Amino acid sequence: MIAIIAEKQSVGREIARIVGAAEAKDGYMEGNGYSVTWALGHLVQLALLGTYGYTRTSGDNLPLLPDPFQLVIRQRKTDRGMATDPVAAKQIRTIDSVFSRCNTIIVATDAGREGELIFRYIYSYLGYTKPFRRLWISSLTDEAIRKGLSELKEGTEYDSLYHAADCRAKA
Numbered sequence: 291m292i293a294i295i296a297e298k299q300s301v302g303r304e305i306a307r308i309v310g311a312a313e314a315k316d317g318y319m320e321g322n323g324y325s326v327t328w329a330l331g332h333l334v335q336l337a338l339l340g341t342y343g344y345t346r347t348s349g350d351n352l353p354l355l356p357d358p359f360q361l362v363i364r365q366r367k368t369d370r371g372m373a374t375d376p377v378a379a380k381q382i383r384t385i386d387s388v389f390s391r392c393n394t395i396i397v398a399t400d401a402g403r404e405g406e407l408i409f410r411y412i413y414s415y416l417g418y419t420k421p422f423r424r425l426w427i428s429s430l431t432d433e434a435i436r437k438g439l440s441e442l443k444e445g446t447e448y449d450s451l452y453h454a455a456d457c458r459a460k461a
Contacts, residue, residue: 293392294326297399297408302328305398308435317384325388333378334411336459337362359460361415386416395422397445406448407455424448
């Protein structure tokens with residue numbers, strides 16, 4: 291099976307329609323040898339400073355350089371402080387289930403630095419090493435999606451883009 295991960299549900303559904311994944315599941319679409327899921331934006335983020343023992347920041351303790359940086363499921367502010375977003379946690383479990391059943395992954399997050407970061411943080415957080423290829427499109431027309439699927443690139447060709455996004459996030 292081939293897994294495809296989009297950044298947004300609406301994009302995932304468009305791609306699913308093109309590849310013939312017509313069966314709606316909870317958090318993904320399936321069919322014709324594909325499972326198409328989506329990220330709902332930044333599901334995984336860098337851990338907040340309190341995770342590393344910083345209680346406050348000042349010029350005296352800058353730069354803050356945790357070693358290593360940690361990834362966590364998206365956090366939400368509550369009346370008791372920060373907590374894991376339950377919607378994000380549920381979708382991460384769905385993505386993990388989809389990825390665990392596939393042979394390869396097609397990355398269909400938005401074409402750009404942030405789209406690459408969204409996928410790579412999820413991929414890293416879940417601990418996957420399966421090969422992935424990149425669908426690089428800037429239009430959701432049927433023609434653009436089909437053309438992009440016929441011209442997939444190896445995921446490693448976008449390592450520099452990911453590194454730029456990761457550096458920006460850490461800075």
